[in-house]
Amino acid sequence: MKKTLLLCLLLATVAFNNQAFAQDVTLKVTLRPIQTILINPAQKIVDLNYATKENYSNGVKLDQVDHISIYSTGGFAVKVKSASPTLGSAHTGISEKIDATDIVITPTLSTTTPLAGSTLSAVSLSTTPKTLITNTTGGIDKSFNINYAAAGGGKYVNKYFNVESPTVYTTTVTYTIEAQ
Secondary structure, three states: OHHHHHHHHHHHHHHHHHOOOOOOOOOOOOOOOOEEEEEOHHHOOOOOOOOOHHHHHHOEEEEEEEEEEEEEOOOEEEEEEEOOOEEEEOOOOOOOEEEHHHOEEEEEEOOOOOOOOOEEOOEEOOOOOEEEEEEOOOEEEEEEEEEEEEOOOOOOHHHOOOOOOOOOEEOOEEEEEEEO
16 A cells, blocks of 8 residues: 555656646836927027018028927927017117017928928917927937028018117027827
């Protein structure tokens, strides 16, 4: 009987060692939204320069190639706003202002890193963020050109003052990107 019990125990041990045992794990891939926006460092100052009669008559436009670069893990919107409803002079003797809404900002697709499917909208600068660019898909390091345009029609003829030569009006323009 001892031999039989020992034989059964030995067979059970061999059978136990030959069985495969499995353990399961759950693998998760967690994706979080990432949006970044970068203004071309060489274009941090945009100067709309009125230097000729034609500038005052027709207005001034300036194209900034690859001005904005975005990275987005999905759909996004780029918005633009002005820090102030007017552009003012830093000179204390000048109280005149230029309306921010006189400045029109127009995006176009970059020729170097375009993002197909983008909706591009020209907007007048305002303290309320205005949607400039949208896309239902994301992109990695995609660039957009920006055209800045200021009023013509002689609107600024009486905005020059000899106490500051040239007379310079400024505001801060802020671009933001958000997930859609």
